[in-house]
Amino acid sequence: MSAFSRFTPLIQSLPATIPFVGPEAIERQRGRRVAARIGANESGFGPAPSVLLAMQAAAGETWKYADPENYDLKQALAAHLGVPAANVAIGEGIDSLLGQIVRLVIEPGAPVVTSLGGYPTFNYHVAGHGGRLVTVPYAADREDLEGLLAAVKRENAPLVYFANPDNPMGSWWSADRVVDFAADLPETTLLILDEAYSETAPPESVPPVESLIDRPNVIRTRTFSKAYGLAGARVGYALATAGTAQAFDKIRNHFGMNRVGVAAAIAALADQAYLTDVTRRITNSRDRIAAIARDNGLAPLASATNFVAVDCGRDAGYARAIVERLMSDHGVFIRMPGVAPLNRCIRISAGPDAEMDLLAASLPAILESLN
Amino acid sequence: MSAFSRFTPLIQSLPATIPFVGPEAIERQRGRRVAARIGANESGFGPAPSVLLAMQAAAGETWKYADPENYDLKQALAAHLGVPAANVAIGEGIDSLLGQIVRLVIEPGAPVVTSLGGYPTFNYHVAGHGGRLVTVPYAADREDLEGLLAAVKRENAPLVYFANPDNPMGSWWSADRVVDFAADLPETTLLILDEAYSETAPPESVPPVESLIDRPNVIRTRTFSKAYGLAGARVGYALATAGTAQAFDKIRNHFGMNRVGVAAAIAALADQAYLTDVTRRITNSRDRIAAIARDNGLAPLASATNFVAVDCGRDAGYARAIVERLMSDHGVFIRMPGVAPLNRCIRISAGPDAEMDLLAASLPAILESLN
Structure with a gap:
């Protein structure tokens, strides 16, 4: 693949990269639609x-x-x-x-x-x-x-x-x-x-x-x-x-x-009234994520954000398997931290009830199959 | 105004600047609304x-x-x-x-x-x-x-x-x-x-x-x-x-x-059908701009773009006065090239009939007052 020969030395030293793979790319790679988009800390509650x-x-x-x-x-x-x-x-x-x-x-x-x-x-x-x-x-x-x-x-x-x-x-x-x-x-x-x-x-x-x-x-x-x-x-x-x-x-x-x-x-x-309302819904969703995690024997971390990091209690390979299987088996898109020791966790974004329901329904079978 | 002291030498050497002053800023400066927005080579015909x-x-x-x-x-x-x-x-x-x-x-x-x-x-x-x-x-x-x-x-x-x-x-x-x-x-x-x-x-x-x-x-x-x-x-x-x-x-x-x-x-x-249609309208508008220019004794340049450069036949001060007066007296926003010898011209973007009508109605009085 021929490229211009005179990019700066710094540029030539850089990889063509992407800090995050987007859910659309994951859909294309897997040939499976994302059913619950709760991985990029977006707000499925939407704007006002x-x-x-x-x-x-x-x-x-x-x-x-x-x-x-x-x-x-x-x-x-x-x-x-x-x-x-x-x-x-x-x-x-x-x-x-x-x-x-x-x-x-x-x-x-x-x-x-x-x-x-x-x-x-x-x-x-x-x-x-x-x-x-x-x-x-x-x-x-x-x-x-x-x-x-x-x-x-x-x-x-x-x-x-x-x-x-x-x-x-x-x-x-x-x-x-x-x-x-x-x-x-x-x-x-x-x-x-x-x-x-x-x-x-x-x-x-x-x-x-x-x-x-x-x-x-x-x-x-x-x-x-x-x-x-x-x-x-x-x-x-x-x-x-x-x-x-x-x-x-x-x-x-x-x-x-x-x-x-x-x-x-x-x-x-x-529209600060909407912000007040939606932050309440985000808080409730955080609680729901934490409850789902606990129900599955995982340890949710306290969160001040619109997502919850969940300690899966093992190594990065285990957390990664959960992330992979949630998507490949159920279309549940979540992410995880990139480096140890944080990468014992998975990271789940707050979202509407339907997404939480799918998470709750999907997680037990995944964990069982990984045990 | 205190700023961080350790920006790079290159950054410290740069002015805080803006390549173009936007029409909204001109409105705020003049306290006058833009009535014909035909200065930034946008398309007043809008998208499809x-x-x-x-x-x-x-x-x-x-x-x-x-x-x-x-x-x-x-x-x-x-x-x-x-x-x-x-x-x-x-x-x-x-x-x-x-x-x-x-x-x-x-x-x-x-x-x-x-x-x-x-x-x-x-x-x-x-x-x-x-x-x-x-x-x-x-x-x-x-x-x-x-x-x-x-x-x-x-x-x-x-x-x-x-x-x-x-x-x-x-x-x-x-x-x-x-x-x-x-x-x-x-x-x-x-x-x-x-x-x-x-x-x-x-x-x-x-x-x-x-x-x-x-x-x-x-x-x-x-x-x-x-x-x-x-x-x-x-x-x-x-x-x-x-x-x-x-x-x-x-x-x-x-x-x-x-x-x-x-x-x-x-x-x-x-929607290439719309593109075909709108480029025809842009072409017609270019012709109209050229005609308005000629009617006022100015010399439109041939154009392959969505605007027309018009040679006003004198120096930059004259062109600038036309640009300024069109806005201040009539709310007609146009621009002009920045350097000689191009800045003997004014630059008018194609646009819908109403904008062209306002241009046609405004230009004669401006030119007369400047002569």
Whole structure:
């Protein structure tokens, strides 16, 4: 397969890869439809009905580029969060924002600290910019704040990634501990505080906006993909000092936002009643997943996210067999953490009753056949 | 405004900028609504009714991420173009693909050849990756193929950008000349052949797919933003050898596509009857713009795009005054080329009759007041 001969040395060193295989690809590989899509931490509860109406209304304007300043969405977020709009940056999902942040900070060879088994897409972006990953093992299934801090200082790292609540384990730290962690970092280390799952977290685990907004070395990332049910819309945002937030304007794809997606995000933010309702349903579904796990002799971990990590009590091969068989035998799509010791677990996203019913019906036979 | 202190030196050297000020920003600045949105080469004719139906149907699935392999869209494009799907790469509009291509090829200081006055967003991406722009003046309002080739060879440039048809002038070269240009390039120079406007171009100006598909150093970029009327959907694609196309998989945002936007693109591709109809309407609108220009003593340039560059016969200040006054006095949003000698022109996008009527009604008074 002939390719252009003069890609940069960094590019030539990279594999053509994909951080996650999507459920559609799994369907094509297996020749089997996904019957329960509870593997990608999407929200099967969907967005609010008001959001679907807003999308319908916006569809007629899809011939127009979105406003490159994302003015209306920034204003809405600013009002919602109680910060000036200048503290907000908009991007095509957190994934895009993560890629941009890495590009802002990392030159080839620079150390980047993250947890061993943390978000693979972040690692993908670090590799893509030639950064050198420095990983810190989880401690008791939580990201190890002391370990992360020590690694940052040891390496003089310009960038550290920390998700609270955590993916893939669903664990969390208190707001106070997070704020202390940020305060303890050198000013020359940028903290990405990934809060993709903040809407489903206990309030006392989410630092108040004002507690970190004045720190130039902190960027908090959030998304409409999870609790708001808009993964396909690709709308994320970052909270930072105005000066740090402005850096995105140096490299972002100004006309990159989908117009209908932006309209959906604005409508979603306006419908906080739906968010309250859906987070309750997500909480109930988490409880249901935990109950199903226990009924099957598995150990659910406490979760502050829209998924539950379930300790299957054996090695990665066992967990992988459960993941594989759930899909191949029953069309139940779930995922699992990628590295030890997290990969003794499977990870199941919250979802509507029908999906939970199928999970409950499928799991016993799978486990029995694997014993 | 305090910002993080350790962004890379390249990032610190870049301005926070925007390649184009959007019409929404102009509305906010002027406190006046855009009445005729004919400045951003969008299509006021909109997408096909069948596309709007497809978007409505897909809205209910917006809680799902799009397929990161973009399988269905790739298959549809492959069938439409008569190439294997492996020759197709998908991106969030051509802008995103351009940024990725620059990143694939350009290290700081590397020379990049383009036309003086060519697409500003490409230049933005080159600057963003530290490339050194080498510009070649237009010749008789067309991109100068001989000049571009000479600059490539003189600089040993790894990357050259060439739009056919051209933006902002609307001019074009024959397919034969384009193919010859590609063949004359060193194999170590990657050609971006930007064909954003290929659907509205004379067929004899668009090289057949097979004429360039085997060249590892050619990437053709196309979009659903122009004739297909889906600027807000952010769906573009690249055609290249399978090896070159695969390079995007090393750095792209795999989950970056908007799910409703992808559904819209697939539906748009399937409705070629609408494309035939709308390109006829675009052609008629081009003729109308030309007629309005002539009626006002201005000189329209021939166009193969969905816009017309109009030579106002004086300097940039005069053209700029027309652009400014059309908006401030009448809410008519148009744009103009950024550099001499192109900036003696204004650039008007094709659009529905109401927009053309407003243009026709507004222009005489503006010109009279400026004389």
